[in-house]
Amino acid sequence: MYVHMHKEGIFPNNYTYPFVLKSLSDLKELKLGKSVHTHVVKWGYVCDIYVQNSLLNLYASCGEIEFCQQVFDEMPQRDVVSWTVLIMGYRDCGKFDDALVVFEKMRDSGVAPNRVTMVNALSACANCGALDMGVLIHDEIRRSGWEMDVILGTSLIDMYGKCGKIEHGFWVFQEMKHRNVYTWNAVIRGLALAKSGEEAVRWFFIMERENVKPDEVTLVAVLCACAYSGMAEQGREIFSWLMNEKYGFPPGVKHYACMVDLLARSRHLEDALRMITEMPMEPTKSVWGALLAGCRLHGNQELSEFAAWKLIGLAPRNSAYYVVLANLYGEMGRWNDAEKIRALMKERGLSKDFGSSSVELEDQKDLLELLR
Incomplete structure (x- = not known):
């Protein structure tokens, strides 16, 4: 429709661009979005706050946080939507600390956050373990007198749970009139x-x-x-x-990963392996990692070797799995095999950090990802 307007000689205005940019944002059409951005500049709407917020949303939705930040920095004025979109952009691309830095700058600037701002900031807190900031946000919500609706309440419970304070999440749960x-x-x-x-x-x-x-x-x-x-x-x-x-x-595959972890931890290693072989989908790193951790825990070297090779096949650039396998061969007295693993690492340009000889942290990270 926008292209048709141009062909018909109908000039866009400041009401046109937010709709066009929203459509491009939903479709994640970055290339076309950049073209429209040049039109915004050409037609002199670059200082319109609604158009600028739409540009922010386009770049944030497409994961182009650097462009998003650049547009934000060039804005002569910013409102709560501008700040919230930037926070959301940093959160969505995994830069949780940066999202919270922007949130603090927003507060310092005197712009009052809204519910959407708080939900995005709480999500950032949850994902980087920023409990103190999460508590401050909760206090600010209380002072604002906002009703604890489903979205806000769930975000608070999620933050407290991921920050290791689920007991505080229960208080929020009790406050909520509606839950889903x-x-x-x-x-x-x-x-x-x-x-x-x-x-x-x-x-x-x-x-x-x-x-x-x-x-x-x-x-x-x-x-x-x-x-x-x-x-x-x-x-x-x-x-x-x-x-x-x-x-x-x-x-689904995550449910199977949980069950393999459960069986392997409880010493039912053969049952865990049987579950993997009977899965109706391809096992993931989390699945084999759970088996490997259980085998290492209970001293099953043969199955440990099997699982470690499966992990190397799935993640050939992850040095942790090579380290575990090399150390396993050392424990078994298979020094030639251990040396072959070291040589394979060197051939593939991987770090020889044999100080971190356990896959437990890597496995724990994969399993915690199941709960994110």
Whole structure:
């Protein structure tokens, strides 16, 4: 339509561009968006705040945070939307600390945040463990007298859960007049991260009694909780319900990863391997990483070797897996094989950081990603 306007000799105005840029933002059409940006400059609408906010949203949605920041820096005036879009842009591209820096600058500038701002800032806090900032945001929400709606309340619970303070999340939960499946997921996920398996399972059953239908994320959270807390039989039972499609969907790769982790931690290594071979999809790093960690924990060197090679095949640039395999060969007295791994690392240009000889941290990171 925009192109048709040009062909018909109809000139765009400041009301045209926000609609055009919003469409391009939704479609993530960066190249076309940049072309429209040149038109904005050409027709003299570059100082219109609504057009500028639309440009910010385009670049943020396309992951071009540098362009987004540049547009923001060139704005003669900024409103709450301008600041919020920039915070969202940094959050979406994983630069959580930068998102919080922008949030602090916004507060210093005297622009009052709105609910959308707070939700994005809380998400950044949750993902980088910025508990102190999260508490400050919560205090500011209280002072503002805002009702604890579903989105804001769920964001607070998620932040407290991921920052290791799920007990504070319960207070928020009690304040909320309305809750949805995402709210319950945030509570169960927070308990899983706190390794409070029994409590997570209890809340899972309360959720069902409240007639809130669990989704895929709920089941990942409760299975992870069972794995972390050594609740093998409970985890098996819940997974069997999932297999029987009690919840209306089959298990996905994340559910299998949780179950492999649960079985491997509880010394059922052969069962864990059998589950991997019977999966209806290709095993991921999280799946093989869970098996490897369990095998290392219980001293099964043969299966450890098998899992380590699978991980190297999936992530050939990750030196941690080579290190584990080389050290494993050392423990087995297979010094020639250990030397071959070192040579393979050198051939592939990987760092010989043999000081970090455990895959546990890498495995833990993969498993925590399941709960993000």
